[in-house]
Amino acid sequence: MKTKYKVLLTVIILISGVVCGLVLSFRFSNQVNHFIGERHLARAEKFMDQMDYEQAVIAFQAAIKIEPKRADAYLGLASAYQGMGKQEEAVQILAAGYENTRDREISGQLEDVVLVLYETYMEDGDYERAEKILEFLYEATGDREIKKKLDELKDQEKLDRQSRDILERLYKACESGNLDYVKDIMNTADYQTLLMAANDRITYPSASGNGVAVFNNKALYYGKLEEGKRDGSGIWIKTDAESTNIYEGQWSGDAPDGSGTVTFTKYSPGGAVIYTARTSGTFARGKENGTMTLVHMQNNETNTFNYTASNGIAEPMNGVVQNRNGSQYVVAVSREHSENEFVTTASEEYGVYGFISGAGNSAIPIA
Secondary structure, three states, X not given: OHHHHHHHHHHHHHHHHHHHHHHHHHHHHHHHHHHHHHHHHXXXXXXXHOOOHHHHHHHHHHHHHHOOOOHHHHHHHHHXXXXXXXXXXXXXXXXXXXXXXOOHHHHHHHXXXXXXXXXXXXXXXXXXXXXXXXXHHHHHHOOHHHHHHHHHHHHHHHHHHHHHHHHHHHHHHHHHOOHHHHHHHHOOHHHHHHHHHOOOEEEEOOOOEEEEEEXXXXXXXXXXXXXXXXXEEEEEEEEOOOEEEEEEEEEEOOEEEEEEXXXXXXXXXXXXXXXXXXXXXXXXXXXXXXXXXXXXXXXXXXXXXXXXXXXXXXXXXXXXXXXXXXXXXXXXXXXXXXXXXXEEOOOOOOEOOOOOXXXXXXXXXXX
């Protein structure tokens, strides 16, 4: 019996020695790996300071190979890729880092980079890549807010697929200068459906450069866009079965600002033109502001009026209020027919549809 106990004790001692050896070896190996990883990271940071991103990538990759659960190595590698302009590679490495470490900082950085890419794809009209990048982020993190954003994008994509054709037709018609075709499109049921989707505006093909913008007040803009805002030279159209309002001219700060022309056309129920009023001059935030010229055409007769406006209000002729019918006053006398006068009231604003409170040039009385 004593011999058996001695053998058993010897075996236990041997096993304990092996286990202790393995533990010590593992600890030593980890210490060595950590030391080597630190050296790779130090080299990587030095390359980052020198903006030598290619060498930094190699050093960060070496650190990750040595220590696959080292969060700072993944963050550094992602930053190096971003320095090289490789945003998608940064997303891939951050996703791998989060899977291996479950580190919150990596998760936060991953979400930040993905959402920047998402916004870029949306601005470019690349909905497919925008959807894929959100799906990737959701699969990597399981974030419910990202899932909600993804569902909203998919709903928007369904609408966009239905609307893209009409937006493209509007854009091409505007590019060719075929405003009659533009007006025809704007009076279709498809265009009305598009308007319902315009929370404020829908831009196509992108938010900068030449493009079209559809607004929920039933108007359309074609011209220069800067980050979705109207800026530069552009055309503003509102049309229906009763009338058409068109402004062609300069824009600044998302409003008509500078020289331009407003053309208002009134139609009969049968679609015939009743009259056209065309006003040219300067505009400030959409309101007539300066020397203006109005050309009114009706029944084969043309009347031209020259007058001055201030902040949308037409000033009395020669600065003297000559009352007509109580509150109305004379603004100008027709150049062609002296018996015809342009009369208005002090409360009537003139300018571009959507930027004035009054009816504007749609209601110019001529006596």
